[in-house]
Amino acid sequence: MATTEPGRRTTEPGRRTRPPERVRVVLGDVARQQAARRGGQMRAELEEQSGVGEALVRGLMRAQLGLALRLALVVAVGLGGLPLLFAVAPTVAGLRPFGIALPWVLLGVAAYPFLFAVGATYVWLSERTEREFAELVDRKRT
Amino acid sequence: MNHYALPAVVLVTLATVAIGAYGLRLARTTSDFLVASRAVSPRWNAAAISGEYLSAASFLGVAGLVLLNGVDMLWYPVGFAAGYLALLLFVAAPLRRSGAFTLPDFCEVRLGSLRLRKLATAFVLFIGWLYLVPQLQGAGLTLQTIAGAPYWLGVVIVAGVVTAHVALGGMRAITFVQAFQYWLKLTALALPAMFLFAEWRGDGQPLVAGPADLDWLLPDGGALFGTYSLILATFLGTMGLPHVLVRFYTNSDGRAARRTTLVVLGLVGLFYLFPAMYGALGRVYAPELVVSGRTDSVVLMLPAAALGGLAGKLLGALVAAGAFAAFLSTSSGLLTSVAGVLSTDVLGRGRGSVRDFRVAALVAGFVPLVLALRISGLNVSTVVGLAFAVAASSFCPLLVLGIWWRGLTAPGAAAGIVAGGGAAVASVFWTVAGAPAPDWAETLVAQPAAWTVPLAFTVMIGVSVLTRHRVPAGVGSIMLRLHAPDSLRL
Numbered sequence: 001m002a003t004t005e006p007g008r009r010t011t012e013p014g015r016r017t018r019p020p021e022r023v024r025v026v027l028g029d030v031a032r033q034q035a036a037r038r039g040g041q042m043r044a045e046l047e048e049q050s051g052v053g054e055a056l057v058r059g060l061m062r063a064q065l066g067l068a069l070r071l072a073l074v075v076a077v078g079l080g081g082l083p084l085l086f087a088v089a090p091t092v093a094g095l096r097p098f099g100i101a102l103p104w105v106l107l108g109v110a111a112y113p114f115l116f117a118v119g120a121t122y123v124w125l126s127e128r129t130e131r132e133f134a135e136l137v138d139r140k141r142t
Numbered sequence: 143m144n145h146y147a148l149p150a151v152v153l154v155t156l157a158t159v160a161i162g163a164y165g166l167r168l169a170r171t172t173s174d175f176l177v178a179s180r181a182v183s184p185r186w187n188a189a190a191i192s193g194e195y196l197s198a199a200s201f202l203g204v205a206g207l208v209l210l211n212g213v214d215m216l217w218y219p220v221g222f223a224a225g226y227l228a229l230l231l232f233v234a235a236p237l238r239r240s241g242a243f244t245l246p247d248f249c250e251v252r253l254g255s256l257r258l259r260k261l262a263t264a265f266v267l268f269i270g271w272l273y274l275v276p277q278l279q280g281a282g283l284t285l286q287t288i289a290g291a292p293y294w295l296g297v298v299i300v301a302g303v304v305t306a307h308v309a310l311g312g313m314r315a316i317t318f319v320q321a322f323q324y325w326l327k328l329t330a331l332a333l334p335a336m337f338l339f340a341e342w343r344g345d346g347q348p349l350v351a352g353p354a355d356l357d358w359l360l361p362d363g364g365a366l367f368g369t370y371s372l373i374l375a376t377f378l379g380t381m382g383l384p385h386v387l388v389r390f391y392t393n394s395d396g397r398a399a400r401r402t403t404l405v406v407l408g409l410v411g412l413f414y415l416f417p418a419m420y421g422a423l424g425r426v427y428a429p430e431l432v433v434s435g436r437t438d439s440v441v442l443m444l445p446a447a448a449l450g451g452l453a454g455k456l457l458g459a460l461v462a463a464g465a466f467a468a469f470l471s472t473s474s475g476l477l478t479s480v481a482g483v484l485s486t487d488v489l490g491r492g493r494g495s496v497r498d499f500r501v502a503a504l505v506a507g508f509v510p511l512v513l514a515l516r517i518s519g520l521n522v523s524t525v526v527g528l529a530f531a532v533a534a535s536s537f538c539p540l541l542v543l544g545i546w547w548r549g550l551t552a553p554g555a556a557a558g559i560v561a562g563g564g565a566a567v568a569s570v571f572w573t574v575a576g577a578p579a580p581d582w583a584e585t586l587v588a589q590p591a592a593w594t595v596p597l598a599f600t601v602m603i604g605v606s607v608l609t610r611h612r613v614p615a616g617v618g619s620i621m622l623r624l625h626a627p628d629s630l631r632l
Binding site (some may be wrong): 046053130138 | 216217230232360626
C-alpha cells in the first residue's frame with residue numbers, strides 16, 4: 001500500500017490541480033524555441049564529451065585535416081614536383097620565358113604568390129568550416 | 143671601406159634600444175613581459191614575427207649561396223617561406239587554442255608528462271642556441287667587412303645589446319622593435335636592389351651566366367636527395383623553431399593566429415624576392431667574391447661595387463644597417479624564447495617571475511656568445527639549415543601528431559623525439575666537428591631531414607600504438623579545446 005499510494009497521487013491529482021494555461025501559439029516561436037533547446041543540448045554534449053559530442057569533434061577535425069592535407073598535396077605536387085621535373089626533363093629547365101631561365105622564374109618569383117594563394121584559400125575554407133560547425137552546434141541541426 | 147656604413151649600423155642599434163625603451167615604459171607586468179599581454183594586433187604581430195624570422199641566413203646567407211651555387215639554392219628561401227604555410231595548415235589555430243606558451247608547455251598540456259616536458263626543454267635550448275650562434279657570427283663578419291673591426295667586437299655588441307634588451311624589456315618591448323625591423327630590413331634590401339637592377343639594365347643587361355656557367359644556371363639533377371631533404375627540413379622545421387612558437391600566444395585567439403600566419407607568409411615572401419637578385423647580379427659585378435670564398439658578404443659589397451660613387455656608398459650603408467637589424471631582431475626573438483623556457487623550466491621556482499626571466503636572459507645570452515667566439519669558420523646558412531633539420535625531426539611530429547591524432551602517448555612522443563631529433567643532433571655534431579664521413583653517408587649527414595623526419599614520425603606512431611594504455615584520459619576534451627571554433631566560447 002505504501003508503495004502504490006505515491007504513484008497514484010502524482011498521476012491523478014496532478015491533472016486536477018493544474019489546469020492548462022492559455023497560451024498564444026505562434027509557429028515561428030515554437031520552431032525557434034525547439035532549435036534553441038536542441039542547440040543547448042548539442043553544446044552540452046560537446047562539453048560533456050558524450051558519444052555525440054565526440055563524434056562532432058571528430059567530424060570537425062577530419063574536415064579540417066582533410067582540407068589541410070589536400071592543400072599540402074597541391075603544394076607538394078606544384079612546388080615539390082619541380083626538382084623531379086627538372087631532373088627528368090632537362091629541356092623544360094632550359095626554357096627561357098622573358099629571357100630568364102624557367103627555374104629562376106618559378107623558384108625566384110612565382111613560388112611566393114603561389115604559396116600565399118594556397119594559404120589564403122586555407123584560411124577562407126577553414127573559417128567557413130568553423131562557421132558551419134558553430135551554426136550546427138548553436139542553432140538548428142539540418 | 144665604406145665610411146657611411148658604421149654610422150648606419152650605430153644608428154640602427156641606437157634606434158633599437160630607443161624603441162625598446164619606449165616599449166619598456168609600457169611593460170609593467172609579467173604578462174607584458176612574457177606574452178605582451180596578448181594584446182598585439184595581427185598586423186603588428188605579423189610584422190614582428192616576420193622581423194624576427196628574417197635572420198642573418200636570410201639577409202646575407204641566401205644571396206651568398208645563390209652567388210656560389212646557383213639555382214638549387216633558391217630552395218632555401220622558398221622553403222623558409224613555405225614553412226609558414228605548413229605552420230598555417232597544420233598547427234597555427236589549434237596551437238594558439240591550446241594555450242601553450244612554449245613547446246614544453248604544449249607537451250604538458252597535451253600529454254601531461256613532466257618527463258617529456260624536460261626532454262622538450264633540452265631540445266628547445268639546443269635549437270635556440272644552435273640558431274643564435276650564426277646570428278652572432280654574422281654580426282662579427284659584418285663589422286669586420288664594413289669597418290675592419292675585429293671579429294669579436296660585432297659578436298659582443300650584438301650579444302650585449304640583445305641580452306640587455308630582452309632582460310629589461312621583455313616581449314612587449316620586443317614586439318615594437320621587431321615590427322620596426324621587418325620594414326627596415328625590407329627597405330634595406332629592396333631599395334638598393336631596384337637601383338642595382340636599373341644599373342644592370344643601363345649597362346645593356348650583361349650576361350649573368352655564360353655558356354660555361356650552365357651548372358650554376360640550371361638545376362643539378364644528380365642532387366635530388368639533398369634538394370628534397372632541404373625542402374623537407376625548411377617546410378617542416380619552421381613550426382618547431384622556439385622563437386616562432388612563442389609568438390603565437392600573443393594572438394588573441396585561434397582565428398587571429400591563422401590570419402597572422404597568412405600575413406606573415408605574404409610579408410616573408412615579399413622579402414625573399416630580393417636576395418636571389420643580389421646573388422645573380424653578384425656574378426656580374428662582384429665575381430671576385432666567388433674566388434676569395436667570401437660569398438656571404440655579397441649583399442654588403444654589391445651596392446658599392448656595382449654603382450660606385452656616393453649613391454653606392456649610401457646604399458651600401460643602408461644594407462649594412464638592414465643586416466644589423468636582422469641580427470638584432472632574430473637574436474632578440476630567440477633569446478626571449480630560450481630565456482622563457484630557462485626561467486620556467488630550469489631556473490624557475492614555479493611560474494616565472496620577472497626577476498627569474500631576467501636572470502635567465504643573462505644565462506641564455508652568455509652561452510651562444512662563448513660559442514660564437516670559439517667557432518668562426520662555419521657557413522651561416524649551413525648552421526641555420528641544421529637547426530631547421532633538428533626542429534623538423536623533433537617538434538614537427540610532436541605538434542602535428544599531438545594536434546591531429548588522439549592516439550599519441552607520452553612514451554611515444556619521447557621515443558620519436560629521441561630517435562629523430564637525436565639522429566639530427568648527431569648529424570649536426572658530425573658536421574660541426576668536420577669529421578670525414580664515408581662517401582655514401584656524406585649527404586645523409588649534411589642534409590639529414592629526409593631520413594630523420596620519417597624516422598621520428600614512424601617511431602612516434604609505432605611506440606604510441608604499443609603503449610596504447612597510456613593515452614591520456616582527458617584526450618577528448620583537449621581535442622575539443624584545440625579544434626572547437628573560437629566563436630563557440632566553450
